[in-house]
Amino acid sequence: MDNTAVTVTAIREVGPNAIALDVETPADFDAAPGQFVKLVLTVDDEEYSRFYTISSPTVEETFELTVGIDPGGDVTPLLSSLSPGDDIVVSGPYGNAYYEGETQGCLVAGGPGIGPAIGIAERILADGGTTAVVYRDDEPIHEDRLAAVEADGAFVAVLEESESLSTAVNSALATLEGDIGDVQLFVYGFAAFLDDAMTAIEAAGGEYDRAKVENFG
Ligand SMILES: Cc1cc2nc3c(=O)[nH]c(=O)nc-3n(C[C@H](O)[C@H](O)[C@H](O)COP(=O)(O)OP(=O)(O)OC[C@H]3O[C@@H](n4cnc5c(N)ncnc54)[C@H](O)[C@@H]3O)c2cc1C
DSSP states (O other), X not given: OOSEEEEEEEEEEEETTEEEEEEEOOTTOOOOBTBEEEEEEEETTEEEEEXXXXXXXXXXXXXXXXXXXXXXXXXXXXXXXXXXXXXXXXXXXXXXXXXXXXXXXXXXXXXXXXXXXXXXXXXXXXXXXXXXXXXXXSSOOOHHHHHHHHHTTOEEEEEOTTSOHHHHHHHHHHHSOSOGGGSEEEEEEOHHHHHHHHHHHHHTTOOGGGSEXXXXX
Protein backbone atom coordinates (compact mmCIF):
# COMPACT_ATOMS: atom_id res chain seq x y z
CA MET A 1 0.00 0.00 0.00
CA ASP A 2 1.42 3.38 -1.03
CA ASN A 3 1.05 6.48 1.14
CA THR A 4 -2.56 6.47 2.34
CA ALA A 5 -4.35 8.71 4.83
CA VAL A 6 -5.84 6.63 7.64
CA THR A 7 -7.95 7.79 10.55
CA VAL A 8 -6.85 7.41 14.16
CA THR A 9 -9.73 5.71 16.00
CA ALA A 10 -8.23 5.62 19.52
CA ILE A 11 -5.16 6.73 21.41
CA ARG A 12 -4.23 5.33 24.82
CA GLU A 13 -1.44 5.76 27.32
CA VAL A 14 0.02 2.29 27.82
CA GLY A 15 2.67 3.19 30.40
CA PRO A 16 5.24 5.90 31.12
CA ASN A 17 6.05 7.83 27.92
CA ALA A 18 4.25 5.37 25.69
CA ILE A 19 1.05 5.38 23.66
CA ALA A 20 -0.90 2.95 21.55
CA LEU A 21 -2.55 4.33 18.43
CA ASP A 22 -5.42 2.43 16.82
CA VAL A 23 -5.87 3.30 13.15
CA GLU A 24 -8.51 2.28 10.64
CA THR A 25 -7.37 -0.56 8.38
CA PRO A 26 -7.63 0.49 4.71
CA ALA A 27 -9.48 -1.90 2.38
CA ASP A 28 -6.35 -3.12 0.57
CA PHE A 29 -4.18 -3.52 3.67
CA ASP A 30 -3.27 -6.90 5.16
CA ALA A 31 -0.46 -7.52 7.63
CA ALA A 32 0.72 -9.59 10.58
CA PRO A 33 2.02 -8.42 13.96
CA GLY A 34 5.74 -7.70 13.65
CA GLN A 35 5.46 -6.10 10.22
CA PHE A 36 5.91 -2.35 10.27
CA VAL A 37 4.48 0.67 8.49
CA LYS A 38 6.07 3.94 7.45
CA LEU A 39 4.38 6.98 8.88
CA VAL A 40 4.85 10.33 7.13
CA LEU A 41 4.17 13.53 9.04
CA THR A 42 4.43 17.04 7.61
CA VAL A 43 5.24 19.77 10.12
CA ASP A 44 5.82 23.39 9.00
CA ASP A 45 6.37 22.19 5.39
CA GLU A 46 9.00 19.70 6.53
CA GLU A 47 8.33 16.00 5.97
CA TYR A 48 9.33 13.41 8.58
CA SER A 49 9.20 9.62 8.02
CA ARG A 50 9.32 7.13 10.87
CA PHE A 51 8.63 3.40 11.12
CA TYR A 52 6.24 1.79 13.63
CA THR A 53 5.58 -1.90 14.12
CA ILE A 54 2.12 -3.46 14.28
CA SER A 55 1.36 -4.38 17.89
CA SER A 56 -2.18 -5.76 17.58
CA PRO A 57 -2.68 -9.50 17.09
CA THR A 58 -4.67 -8.86 13.89
CA VAL A 59 -5.42 -5.96 11.53
CA GLU A 60 -9.15 -6.58 11.18
CA GLU A 61 -10.96 -3.21 11.01
CA THR A 62 -8.21 -1.42 12.95
CA PHE A 63 -4.56 -2.04 13.74
CA GLU A 64 -2.43 -0.81 16.60
CA LEU A 65 0.98 0.86 16.73
CA THR A 66 2.84 1.18 20.05
CA VAL A 67 5.02 4.29 20.24
CA GLY A 68 7.66 5.09 22.85
CA ILE A 69 7.61 8.88 23.26
CA ASP A 70 11.04 10.51 23.10
CA PRO A 71 10.54 14.03 24.54
CA GLY A 72 13.56 15.24 22.51
CA GLY A 73 12.38 13.59 19.28
CA ASP A 74 10.92 15.32 16.23
CA VAL A 75 7.93 13.03 15.65
CA THR A 76 6.89 11.10 18.76
CA PRO A 77 5.80 14.15 20.82
CA LEU A 78 3.52 15.07 17.89
CA LEU A 79 2.04 11.56 17.79
CA SER A 80 1.17 11.79 21.47
CA SER A 81 -0.91 14.90 20.77
CA LEU A 82 -3.08 13.21 18.11
CA SER A 83 -6.79 12.69 18.80
CA PRO A 84 -9.36 10.21 17.51
CA GLY A 85 -10.58 11.44 14.12
CA ASP A 86 -7.18 12.82 13.05
CA ASP A 87 -5.63 11.41 9.87
CA ILE A 88 -2.08 10.12 9.53
CA VAL A 89 -0.32 8.98 6.35
CA VAL A 90 1.04 5.43 6.29
CA SER A 91 2.49 3.00 3.74
CA GLY A 92 3.44 -0.66 4.00
CA PRO A 93 3.48 -3.22 5.42
CA TYR A 94 7.24 -3.81 5.40
CA GLY A 95 9.72 -6.15 7.04
CA ASN A 96 10.38 -9.86 7.33
CA ALA A 97 10.43 -10.41 11.12
CA TYR A 98 6.77 -11.12 11.69
CA TYR A 99 4.35 -13.82 12.81
CA GLU A 100 3.81 -16.52 10.18
CA GLY A 101 1.72 -19.07 12.04
CA GLU A 102 4.49 -20.40 14.30
CA THR A 103 3.07 -22.67 17.02
CA GLN A 104 5.88 -21.96 19.53
CA GLY A 105 7.29 -18.48 19.84
CA CYS A 106 9.78 -16.97 22.24
CA LEU A 107 9.54 -13.15 22.19
CA VAL A 108 12.50 -11.11 23.40
CA ALA A 109 11.83 -7.37 23.57
CA GLY A 110 13.34 -4.13 24.81
CA GLY A 111 11.56 -0.77 25.22
CA PRO A 112 8.75 -0.26 22.67
CA GLY A 113 9.74 -3.61 21.12
CA ILE A 114 7.21 -5.07 23.56
CA GLY A 115 4.51 -3.78 21.14
CA PRO A 116 5.01 -6.40 18.41
CA ALA A 117 6.07 -8.96 21.03
CA ILE A 118 2.78 -8.77 22.94
CA GLY A 119 0.76 -8.69 19.69
CA ILE A 120 2.48 -11.87 18.49
CA ALA A 121 2.16 -13.59 21.89
CA GLU A 122 -1.58 -12.87 21.89
CA ARG A 123 -1.92 -14.17 18.33
CA ILE A 124 0.02 -17.38 19.05
CA LEU A 125 -2.21 -18.10 22.06
CA ALA A 126 -5.37 -17.33 20.06
CA ASP A 127 -4.17 -19.75 17.35
CA GLY A 128 -3.61 -22.51 19.95
CA GLY A 129 0.19 -22.31 20.27
CA THR A 130 2.53 -21.76 23.21
CA THR A 131 4.61 -18.69 23.88
CA ALA A 132 7.04 -17.01 26.24
CA VAL A 133 7.86 -13.31 26.59
CA VAL A 134 11.07 -11.82 27.96
CA TYR A 135 10.86 -8.03 28.18
CA ARG A 136 13.47 -5.62 29.50
CA ASP A 137 12.49 -2.07 30.37
CA ASP A 138 13.01 0.04 33.50
CA GLU A 139 9.58 1.58 32.86
CA PRO A 140 7.46 -1.32 31.58
CA ILE A 141 4.43 -0.71 29.37
CA HIS A 142 1.48 -2.88 28.25
CA GLU A 143 1.44 -4.44 31.75
CA ASP A 144 -2.26 -5.35 31.52
CA ARG A 145 -1.72 -7.31 28.30
CA LEU A 146 1.36 -9.03 29.75
CA ALA A 147 -0.68 -10.09 32.78
CA ALA A 148 -3.43 -11.38 30.48
CA VAL A 149 -1.11 -13.58 28.38
CA GLU A 150 0.50 -14.87 31.58
CA ALA A 151 -2.96 -15.77 32.91
CA ASP A 152 -3.54 -17.59 29.60
CA GLY A 153 -0.49 -19.80 30.22
CA ALA A 154 2.43 -17.88 28.70
CA PHE A 155 5.76 -17.56 30.50
CA VAL A 156 6.36 -13.82 31.12
CA ALA A 157 9.50 -12.21 32.56
CA VAL A 158 9.71 -8.42 32.94
CA LEU A 159 13.27 -7.36 33.73
CA GLU A 160 14.97 -4.19 34.84
CA GLU A 161 18.05 -3.08 32.90
CA SER A 162 20.29 -4.47 35.63
CA GLU A 163 18.85 -8.01 35.52
CA SER A 164 20.27 -10.93 33.54
CA LEU A 165 18.65 -11.36 30.15
CA SER A 166 20.30 -14.74 29.55
CA THR A 167 18.82 -16.30 32.72
CA ALA A 168 15.34 -15.16 31.68
CA VAL A 169 15.76 -16.32 28.05
CA ASN A 170 16.97 -19.67 29.34
CA SER A 171 13.89 -20.02 31.59
CA ALA A 172 11.61 -18.92 28.74
CA LEU A 173 13.01 -21.49 26.31
CA ALA A 174 12.75 -24.20 28.97
CA THR A 175 8.97 -23.64 29.23
CA LEU A 176 8.42 -24.29 25.51
CA GLU A 177 7.99 -27.87 24.35
CA GLY A 178 10.30 -29.94 22.19
CA ASP A 179 13.70 -29.22 20.76
CA ILE A 180 15.07 -25.70 21.03
CA GLY A 181 15.26 -25.69 17.21
CA ASP A 182 11.45 -26.01 17.00
CA VAL A 183 10.94 -22.68 18.77
CA GLN A 184 10.87 -19.48 16.70
CA LEU A 185 12.67 -16.62 18.41
CA PHE A 186 11.50 -13.07 17.71
CA VAL A 187 13.60 -10.09 18.85
CA TYR A 188 12.43 -6.44 18.78
CA GLY A 189 14.09 -3.29 20.07
CA PHE A 190 16.77 -0.66 19.53
CA ALA A 191 20.32 -1.66 18.50
CA ALA A 192 21.90 -1.79 21.97
CA PHE A 193 19.16 -4.14 23.16
CA LEU A 194 19.64 -6.42 20.13
CA ASP A 195 23.33 -6.83 21.02
CA ASP A 196 22.39 -7.92 24.54
CA ALA A 197 19.65 -10.20 23.20
CA MET A 198 22.09 -11.91 20.81
CA THR A 199 24.50 -12.65 23.68
CA ALA A 200 21.65 -13.89 25.90
CA ILE A 201 20.11 -16.13 23.23
CA GLU A 202 23.43 -17.73 22.36
CA ALA A 203 24.26 -18.25 26.06
CA ALA A 204 20.88 -20.01 26.41
CA GLY A 205 21.71 -22.38 23.52
CA GLY A 206 19.47 -20.62 20.98
CA GLU A 207 20.52 -19.72 17.44
CA TYR A 208 20.39 -15.95 16.95
CA ASP A 209 20.94 -16.45 13.19
CA ARG A 210 17.54 -18.19 13.01
CA ALA A 211 15.75 -15.51 15.04
CA LYS A 212 13.39 -13.02 13.41
CA VAL A 213 14.93 -9.71 14.41
CA GLU A 214 13.72 -6.11 13.92
CA ASN A 215 16.14 -3.30 14.68
CA PHE A 216 14.37 -0.07 15.70
CA GLY A 217 17.53 1.98 15.02
C1 LIG B 1 11.93 -1.02 11.35
C2 LIG B 1 11.65 -0.07 12.49
C3 LIG B 1 10.56 -0.29 13.31
C4 LIG B 1 10.30 0.57 14.39
N1 LIG B 1 9.22 0.33 15.19
C5 LIG B 1 9.00 1.14 16.27
C6 LIG B 1 7.88 0.89 17.15
O1 LIG B 1 7.08 -0.03 16.96
N2 LIG B 1 7.72 1.73 18.21
C7 LIG B 1 8.58 2.78 18.46
O2 LIG B 1 8.38 3.51 19.45
N3 LIG B 1 9.63 3.04 17.64
C8 LIG B 1 9.84 2.27 16.55
N4 LIG B 1 10.88 2.55 15.70
C9 LIG B 1 11.66 3.79 15.93
C10 LIG B 1 10.91 5.01 15.30
O3 LIG B 1 10.86 4.85 13.87
C11 LIG B 1 11.58 6.37 15.61
O4 LIG B 1 12.95 6.31 15.30
C12 LIG B 1 11.41 6.78 17.06
O5 LIG B 1 10.02 6.80 17.40
C13 LIG B 1 12.01 8.18 17.35
O6 LIG B 1 11.38 9.15 16.55
P1 LIG B 1 11.41 10.72 16.92
O7 LIG B 1 11.16 11.46 15.66
O8 LIG B 1 10.56 11.02 18.09
O9 LIG B 1 12.89 10.93 17.40
P2 LIG B 1 14.10 11.55 16.53
O10 LIG B 1 13.85 12.95 16.14
O11 LIG B 1 14.41 10.58 15.44
O12 LIG B 1 15.24 11.56 17.63
C14 LIG B 1 15.62 10.40 18.39
C15 LIG B 1 16.59 10.86 19.47
O13 LIG B 1 17.76 11.37 18.88
C16 LIG B 1 17.99 12.70 19.35
N5 LIG B 1 18.48 13.46 18.20
C17 LIG B 1 17.79 13.75 17.08
N6 LIG B 1 18.57 14.46 16.24
C18 LIG B 1 19.76 14.63 16.87
C19 LIG B 1 20.96 15.25 16.53
N7 LIG B 1 21.11 15.90 15.34
N8 LIG B 1 21.97 15.21 17.41
C20 LIG B 1 21.85 14.58 18.59
N9 LIG B 1 20.72 13.95 18.97
C21 LIG B 1 19.70 13.98 18.12
C22 LIG B 1 16.67 13.22 19.85
O14 LIG B 1 16.84 14.18 20.87
C23 LIG B 1 16.02 11.99 20.34
O15 LIG B 1 16.38 11.76 21.70
C24 LIG B 1 11.15 1.69 14.63
C25 LIG B 1 12.24 1.91 13.77
C26 LIG B 1 12.50 1.04 12.74
C27 LIG B 1 13.70 1.32 11.85
